[in-house]
Amino acid sequence: MTIDPADLIDDRPEDGVFRVDRAIFRDARIFELEMRHIFEGGWVFLGLESQAPRHHDFFATQAGRVPIVVMRDGDGRLAAFVNSCPHKGAQVVQTRSGNARLHVCPYHSWSFDSAGKNRAVKWQRAGCYAEAFERSGHGLARLPRFEAYRGFLFGSLVEDVPPLAEHLGEAARFLDFVVGQPEEGLELVPGAVTFTYDANWKLQLENCSDAYHFTSTHPSYIRIMERRQKGEGAVAVRSVWDQSQAWREDAEGVQGGSYSFEHGHVLNWGRIGVGETHPLHECAAAITARHGEAGRDWIFNMRNLTIFPNLQIAENASSQLRVIQPLGVGRTLMRTWCIAPRGESSSARRQRIRQYEDFFNPSGMATPDDTVAYEGCQRGHAGRIDPWLQGYSRGMTASRTGGNSLSDAVGASPLRSVLADAQLCDETLYHNYYREWARRLASAKPVRK
Amino acid sequence: MMPEISRAEAEDLLYREAALLDEGGWDDWLALFTEDAVFWMPAWRDEESPTADPNCELSLIYYEGRRGLEDRVFRARSGQSVASHPRPRCVHCISNVRLIECSAGNAEIGSAFTIFLHDVRAERTHHFFGRYHHTLRHEEGTWRIARKKILLLNDTIPTVVDFYSI
Secondary structure, eight states: OEEOGGGGEEEEGGGTEEEEETHHHHOHHHHHHHIIIIISSSOEEEEEGGGSOSTTEEEEEEETTEEEEEEEOTTSOEEEEESSOTTTOOOSOOSSEEEOSEEEOTTTOOEEETTSOEEEOTTOGGGOOOHHHHHSOOSOOBOSEEEEETTEEEEESSSOOOOHHHHHGGGHHHHHHHHOSSSSOEEEOSOBEEEEESSOHHHHHHHTTOSTTHHHHOHHHHHHHHHHHTTOSOTTOOOGGGGOOTTOTTOOSOOEEEEEOGGGOEEEEEOOOSOTTSGGGGGHHHHHHHHHHHHHHHHHSEEEEEETTTEEEEESSSEEEEEEEEEETTEEEEEEEEEEETTOOHHHHHHHHHHHHHHHSTTSSSHHHHHHHHHHHHHHTTOOSSOEEOTTOTTTTTOEESOOHHHHTTTOOOSEEEEEOTTTOOOTHHHHHHHHHHHHHHTSOOEEO | OOOOOOHHHHHHHHHHHHHHHHHTOHHHHHHTEEEEEEEEEEOBSSSSOBOOOTTTSOEEEEEESHHHHHHHHHHHHSSOOGGGSSOOEEEEEEEEEEEEEEETTEEEEEEEEEEEEEETTTTEEEEEEEEEEEEEEEETTEEEEEEEEEEESSOEEESOOOGGGO
16 A cells, blocks of 8 residues: 555645645654654754853754754864764763763763764774774764754754755744844753653644634633733733733734745744733843844744744743654654743743743643643544545635735745734644645655555 | 641641542642642753752742642633543552651651553553652641642653642
8 A cells, every 4th residue: 555645735726725634644654754754854953052052062852763962072063963873873872961072882882072073992903803894984973964043953864955044044034033032042941841742743733833722722721811810810920911912802903923934934923012921021122122123023922933843932921942753653752941031030030931831831721731632633533534634724815925014024035924813813824834744755755565 | 836747647638638639629629738838840950950949940830829729720620621621530649758857837748659640531541750848837727738849750741740640
């Protein structure tokens, strides 16, 4: 039996049709293709420069199923390597982060410096190696492509990818808003939160961009916000949404929208406004000085940015960096951090952290309602009677080619854009994910089983 | 004259708390806490160290004041949270109870916990384990929880963890 990814996306703009076959979420052959051609066959986000600030610092990460270590060498240069000894394949680095000039493989003691270079093959002289062995390299396998954009580190396990700047394209303009609030750089708040869910990785990919689910999936969170506004509940945890109309069904006028960028990146956004419950309120003037008024308004907006396929930055109830790590066709691991601007006051940082815990944590009051819904979708995706999902249809007549006045104001040129009132809740932005998905998988031969 | 707690009394309180969580007696559970109670489940900085300062590091849960817990109970009962219903079946097993420090009207209690959960919707069973640290205060003639710290050791969370399952 063969499966051709092209058969699973029904993309006919001229007929006003875009449909996705449920099989893409449940078929193990598709998952294998995704790993090979997307996660292990192109640019993926690996981490932040600030995770290895000093010489010889390192951190462990993942590219698809492949364990990776990013290291800063003695000259301060960063590089990424497969975290696997060339001798027998054992993982060389054992901890998630640290500092070491020398990494010794725990299995047979081959050692490597922080530039990935082999420093010793144990008992090499006595080893009676053939000349062919002596002539070959014994260092850690270096990722053929590794580049940084303003502190965001990306790598590719294959050589044949465009330069990172081209891969990010115009979406980079919205990464700029993440790092300059107002100073250059951002930091991960200490404390990483990791969770799994038993469903496909693309459910998380989509949910980050899903404006339609908020009032349906999170009414309990909305009720809590209302309690707190009335002075009941944990008053210390005021929400940035106190001042926003974007999620209220009766709000009028443009409340948000979406942008689609080349290579599958997507932004959805909602108006928030420069209000005092926002942790950035204290530095609004400095942000305006750096980014102008249009840029400031963008920074205060709710923005969910996906850099396809594995990086999502959600700045809404608080600020989250999440990395999607698919474990299997029906199982996904999420690594999540609270991100914050450097130099933030202690009171703003505290407010940001409290808002984060309540909304984003798997122990909070919103994310569990998402992940449990994903698991319900995964079970439902077993259905084959009517395989075509209809969740890609809202906004079909609102989507337009190119940007709009709001993206023009900050010099960003997306492929497509939608301006939305509170109830439009665009779903055409997912088309961008699946067009890139289909483009990447088109290079794959149908898999025979 | 404020009393000093005995280990048997401390155990009774912890077991009662466990039963209230497991059986859904959440109003009585809330009543075990002082008005200004701190409820804290740290996150982990790295493999070996949990976060220590909730003001500048992330926690899994952190509330200052019982009202934060009241929000959680409100949500779990709201009928508006798909994660909260149907509720997983849970058993809190508490052991290794020891008095770390006690004086008249105050006590620090350490214990170990294992929580077994069955998610009935997903037909999936798993467990959480770790250590509790309860700070107790004698108030209005009874021992109340002034601070509860939950150190979760297996912190790769399978989908959901909530106040009743930890």
